[in-house]
Amino acid sequence: MNPKSLVTIILGLMLAGGGCGTARAGATFDAIKARGTVVCGVHTGSPGFSAPDAQGVWRGLDVDLCRGIAAAMFGDANKTRYVPTTSQQRFTALQSGEVDVLTRNTTLTLTRDTALGLNFAGVNFYDGQAFIVKTRLGVKSAKELGGATVCVQQGTTGELNLADYFRSLRVSVQPVVLERIEDGIAAFVAGRCDAFTADGSQLAAIRVSAIPNPDDAVVLPERISKEPLGPVVRHGDDQWNDIVRWVLLAMIEAEELGISQSNVDEMLKSPNPAIQRFLGVVPGFGKALGVDERWAYEVIKQVGNYGDSFDRHLGKSSPVKLERGLNDLWTRGGLMYALPLR
Template identity: 55%
Template sequence: MFKLKTLFAVVLAVAGSVSVAQADTLENVRERGVLHCGVTTGFAGFSAPDSKGEWVGLDIDVCRAVAAAVFGDASKFKAVSLNAQQRFTALQSGEIDLLARNTTVTQQRDTALGAIHAGINFYDGQGFLVSKELGVKSAKELNDASVCMQQGTTNENTMADWARGHGITYKPVVFDQFNEVVSAFAAGRCDVFTTDASGLASIRISRLENPDNYVVLPEIISKEPLGPFVRQGDDAWLNVVKWTLHAMVAAEELGVTSANVDEMRKSASPDVRRLLGVTEGAGKNMGLEENWAYNIIKQVGNYGESFERNVGQGSPLKIQRGLNALWTEGGLMYALPIR
């Protein structure tokens, strides 16, 4: 009995130490002086190195915004490149502080992996990319097709469920690395590429030699809400990341941009004044400086600015806002009140 009690005490002590370690993310990040942000191995528009080797994209802007909120400097982050299999392990182990890597929020991921999502920065859905030479107009015509996809993603199960429900047979061609999937499809090793529709748009424009020879089929077969994850058990850090996203959306709702943010600090609007720290309180609530959101908007921009330059009409992808438009414009983007 004594040994069992001793073992139980040790287990509790270890669990307690892990919990304490996880609960100090904000302090650890500050002491280190740089945010470790998990990103993809290269996904144009979302997280990929540019011609100068600097990481850019919609997800990278989440890294930059959190760095701006914590340090007042959006450049104080390190992009840690991860594939789909590595991403949650890296978060659980403490290798990264934040996972900002086009990751679908699911019940299993939010409850069973020691991680929790901190919001949605892109509403997506799984689709299909094919060569026009295949001669199909609908995914329902893909019976007996070979389908390229990445292992360890929600795409595998979603594809299997959809095909079973529509009585379609297919040959899965599965790879560990996203770049391997792209290369295999480009080389004609499979008839179809299935992943999130945003990914298909990115691949078509940035990775295929003749983009006009390919088409994204009209079917969207799943809900794929994408967003950043943090470790469970660290509410203070969850608050920082969650409210960073809300600040970017709130800024767009209120008409605050990187260009006018200094002038908007003179606004009489109570909502604008709270957002920008003129009226104090929001920063103190999270252990941040009162100008945390001002720094985000000044250095990164509001959500609309980030969307347009990375994946929207100001980018090669030219993705329509759609579900990612503000709620006042028919979309799902809605900032919780900062007050």
């Protein structure tokens, strides 16, 4: 690490109220409360996850999570600021206190969760690493990529998985490691690499947004890794971690309970005790989290439940057109399972 980034980290930790192990409990939560805005580290631009629209308004599944956190903290989903972060910078941005939370395609791994001094507050998208190739190559499977040049972005789990996958197949490929996502896409489009590898969802977004004619490229069917993507916070503030965790779980719980952005007001009259507790009609959860009792109501009213958000940004009515698949509710065969709000 160069001395300049070390100084940035130390300064940031001072501003954030303490180092990883030394932060006073609640320091991040208190600082955000006093500032009145949640600062989220997002992708530099991935349609469906986090990207500015034509008016410059950030939109996407990851942006909705950030908005949900602001709705719970302040009763106002607009009390957010977005900091685009690259694969390489993202952890420094969080460690230094430049952002409060990463809501950005970041895979939960043991080393990130421990040695980097971070906590994953949950999983908001179950992904897997895939490959995209030009349709005209006629390649149908990643196993046919022997001898190919494969572009991959530096600082990602993809860089590590790529090597593991082909080593275990005893097939050799030529990795081309690029620092910036734009360079990887440009190299792929220009034919300087035969394939580009990244999280499958990102490739689906790249295909519809960055390939001049999307039908010229195809995402191969293999998913060579598990990429559980979720929000990340620093070690040292359990209350902040709790807020992020339970906002995500509340969005999933609302979908399980059938509470959506369109019916949340009617649901206030529901006789179901679980719904009454969820919406704060019967108080308790707000006090436990240190926020207003209507926190979950505001999340759903202003942002929607997990399915509302998925459908809007990634589902069939969006350009990305992803299936719910693993990201469907557990009751429909997916992995989305709200821990008990009790």
